[in-house]
Amino acid sequence: MSSLDTLMQDLVIANRILAKEDVVDAYGHVSVRHPDDPKRFLIARSLAPDLVGPEDIVELDLGGQPTRDDGRSLYLERFIHAAIFEARPDVMAVVHAHAEDTLPFGIADGTRLRPVIHSGSFIGIEVPVWDIADRFGDTNLLVTNIEQGRDLAKCLGANSVALMRGHGFATAARSLIEVVRLSVYLPRNARALMRAKQLGGDIKYLSQGEIDARNRGYRPYSPETWRTWEYWANKAGCGHLLTRPDDGHAHPHIRRDNAGLQ
Amino acid sequence: MSSLDTLMQDLVIANRILAKEDVVDAYGHVSVRHPDDPKRFLIARSLAPDLVGPEDIVELDLGGQPTRDDGRSLYLERFIHAAIFEARPDVMAVVHAHAEDTLPFGIADGTRLRPVIHSGSFIGIEVPVWDIADRFGDTNLLVTNIEQGRDLAKCLGANSVALMRGHGFATAARSLIEVVRLSVYLPRNARALMRAKQLGGDIKYLSQGEIDARNRGYRPYSPETWRTWEYWANKAGCGHLLTRPDDGHAHPHIRRDNAGLQ
Amino acid sequence: MSSLDTLMQDLVIANRILAKEDVVDAYGHVSVRHPDDPKRFLIARSLAPDLVGPEDIVELDLGGQPTRDDGRSLYLERFIHAAIFEARPDVMAVVHAHAEDTLPFGIADGTRLRPVIHSGSFIGIEVPVWDIADRFGDTNLLVTNIEQGRDLAKCLGANSVALMRGHGFATAARSLIEVVRLSVYLPRNARALMRAKQLGGDIKYLSQGEIDARNRGYRPYSPETWRTWEYWANKAGCGHLLTRPDDGHAHPHIRRDNAGLQ
Amino acid sequence: MSSLDTLMQDLVIANRILAKEDVVDAYGHVSVRHPDDPKRFLIARSLAPDLVGPEDIVELDLGGQPTRDDGRSLYLERFIHAAIFEARPDVMAVVHAHAEDTLPFGIADGTRLRPVIHSGSFIGIEVPVWDIADRFGDTNLLVTNIEQGRDLAKCLGANSVALMRGHGFATAARSLIEVVRLSVYLPRNARALMRAKQLGGDIKYLSQGEIDARNRGYRPYSPETWRTWEYWANKAGCGHLLTRPDDGHAHPHIRRDNAGLQ
Secondary structure, three states, rough: OHHHHHHHHHHHHHHHHHHOOOOOOOOOOEEEEOOOOOOOOEEEOOHHHHOOOOOHHEEEEEOEEEEOOOOOOOOOOOHHHHHHHHOOOOOEEEEOOOOOOOOOOHHOOOOOOOOOOOOHHOOOOOOOOOOOOHHOOOOOOOOOHHHHHHHHHHHOOOOOEEEEEEOOHHHHHHHHHHHHHHHHHHHHHHHHHHHHHHHHHOOOOOOOOHHHHHHHOOOOOOHHHHHHHHHHHHOOOOOHHHHHHHOOOOOOOOOOOOOOOO | OHHOOOOOHHHHHHHHHHHHHHOOOOEEEEEEEEOOOOOEEEEEEOOOOOOHHHHHHEEEEEOOOOOOOOOOOOOOOHHHHHHHHHHHHOOOOOEOOOOHOHHHHHEEEEOOOOOOOOHHHHOOOOOEEEEEHHHHHOOOOOOOHHHHHHHHHHHHOOOOOEEOOEHHHHEEEHHHHHHHHHHHHHHHHHHHHHHHHOOOOOOOOOOOOHHHHHHHOOOOHHHHHHHHHHHHHHHOOOOHOOOOOHOOOOOOOOOOOOOOOO | HHHHHHHHHHHHHHHHHHHOOOOOOOOOOOOOOOOOOOEEEEEOOOOOOOHHOOOHEEEEOOOOOOOOOOOOOOHHHHHHHHHHHHHOOOOOOEEEOOOOHOOOHHHOOOOOOOOHHHHHHHHHHOOEOOHHHHHHHHOOOOOOOHHHHHHHHHHHOOOOOEEOOOOEEEEEEHHHHHHHHHHHHHHHHHHHHHHHHHOOOOOOOHHHHHHHHHHOOOOOOOOHHHHHHHHHHHHOOOHHOOOOOOOOOOOOOOOOOOOOOO | HHHHHHHHHHHHHHHHHHOOOOOOOOOOOOEEEOOOOOOOOEOOOOOOOOOOOOOOHHEEEOOOOOOOOOOOOOOOOOHHHHHHHOOOOOEEEEEEOOHHHHHHHHHHOOOOOOOOOHHHHHHOOOEEEEEEHHHHHHOOOOOOOHHHHHHHHHHHOOOOOOOOOOOOEEEEEOOHHHHHHHHHHHHHHHHHHHHHHHHHHOEEEOOOOHHHHHHHHOOOOOOOHHOOOOHHHHHOOOOHOOOOOHHHHOOOOOOOOOOOOO
């Protein structure tokens, strides 16, 4: 398979994993930057992620418009992806979702979402909360144009996660594997923190040094990272779609400048 | 298929979705107004929603009595549906259920159920709590006659949801898709609010303006609404029963006066 | 099938339902009084309820001893069943289990378990908590002889449920259907109460009058009761084992002196 | 089958059970001491436990190094197992995992994890919390060398469980069955305690005498212990791999000096 075909297949896997792991339901989406043109990205047409196949992938530009309009319905909120790819050249993959246990942290202002477990380290020391009402007043809460997308991307800044008040979150990472992983462990970290608060006493958050140590070690195709991608894909019923990077195909959308870390 | 057949098939799908999404167990039911006669409605005979097929649909009048009595057992609480259809000509579909995470809000008076997430906007700014004991004293808590149903419908008023103390809820909407969606996201909104309260601090509820903006945009057969119906039907194992509205069949029970919104 | 064969098949169904509904795991058991001899009862040999078939049913006396010893291992805690059948001639079926969400109410003394939802009414106004340590000191917490069983039965008294501190619960009812139903809705009622407490404010418990009204109406083979038995059996993969009471077989272990109530 | 083959098959079962019971996901691992050489142990290669088969088992020494290096990737954290087997000759099996509901007790210092339910008695009266930062400063939180493993083993001491701050836990026991059981009931005990705290009032923990009584009675191949192993194996889809100890094969990794207790 060509590099593009492999990537589209990985995007299908990512869709199915996010559905199986309850990060998305019919809503929520995942995208990846085009391997040959950084000004385009791939995402499914308007379809529940669990039902997405390779034939459902469309190509959009950084304004959120299709490069070939074939009349298929698109996600209303594709501007989240477009604006983040535009603002962040380092970002190769984006997820927007409404995973239930992340929602409380965008609604109540009593507790900030911060990493408390090692697998949550990738959310970073800071998780900004974006409230669409701050700049756009009373809306339907959806990010339906590029201006709203850019405002969200600005709030995200150099972070890997932004919560969206009363709505969900956006995650941004250097590869599909990483953005899926981040999106699966984000609600787990949220639950661990919520329950730790209920136990009372002081909370031990991950230190900046620990977050840095984990970031330094991360590599998308290390055996440790592959292990979870392989596991989740099998659990989601699409293990047969897996393509190992050592099958001889380049994965140009991956930055390989880090050592392995699970 | 005729419009009536299509609608009955949609009613079967609605039953299965509500079971799969844990909104109902053996108890709880969903109904739809008859497309040809606003004084009748369709609902399953006394059967667990997960087991309902087209042959299990019966036709009742607004007094809760079968239009053709074939001796089959009926839901004891069919009067909830009858009374709401009677009081609310705008309502095309009704659900009554006991979804677990809605129950606390009918039992404790410390926190009002209000929308905190965008998918919960359709519950409206106000969710009244009906206590059968207020007018009927010590009962078995079931709505087993039309007077009780009418008292509940009165409490519901122009809202889309009423909680029933120590029992469950009733939801009313303009289409089957909408009432199912409302019933699935109601417990999710309840959980988000419960957990936000536990995190402490101020809660940001959806504003009236946001609720209005979302209601203005809702359309039952928009690509965004269809997406979740298609997803849930497939998840519930009845994707093969789906009939797209653009298959050429009118859906006379749908009001099409709004623009699309997910 | 004979009445005894039907009852044994119902006991198999009861085992499978309790496993599927997460009331038991490998531990926990359900028994039914023998239809022909009130001094004997039927229960599985030492086996996880989910794996129980008709060939695994054994017959014990009210001392907890097998009427025919064929060398098969028996549940260590069969004395819970023996002692309750001995003390309560009105009881036809017993469950002992460790359903997770009932446990906190036997551990913390801050909140009494009481009915807050209509399906929880059958636990009664009072749920005593039995602590094996009160009379037997430091034990392994298991009820492994008839004296311990009798002490538990004494604590249960005329109630339908007793919690067992740090261990689980025992439920007693007039039929298999009723004891299964009681055991499935007990943890649901527990969760509703726990969450209502977290919302704050006053809790509206079911009144004695409401509990009485519901008890008056209960009948094990009403369409409403059958509906949930049929649903749960199908969900547990043993719908094919169902025998309707109107198939012509008497169910002598059922008291039919009440009107129907779901 | 030889004793070693049987043990490797049991190790496969243990992997699958831990995955099915949500104790591990792609991360987390289980090991067993070699039946013929106490200075070696068996564990899977770097692979998600749910996907482990007999061909994936490797043999490591107490320094965490493979006895035959065939180039396969190994778990980065195998040093947890090596160090515990080294420090504790009585220990025959080890699990390391991140089961979600154990995490809060390693993060918040307000509540100590202690046994409150009978199936949680095996965690012992004391559950130490190991913080890798205490001795190693800012790390990626993983136990990636033998010094870190030894520090954890020292914290574990003579206990059966140590929590690892912001990461997970390590459990150590006298057999595979026991360590799996301990690891499955550990999060259940954690949830029961968390919820009991929310109910308020005094908490009744298991007494030292009760813990001792339960430990005295435990035997890995009693009917009661076998019952849960058989149940979990079937639930995890590998009931066909079960080998009863009475099939004529010795299980030299089991200490048989205790009476049976479930």
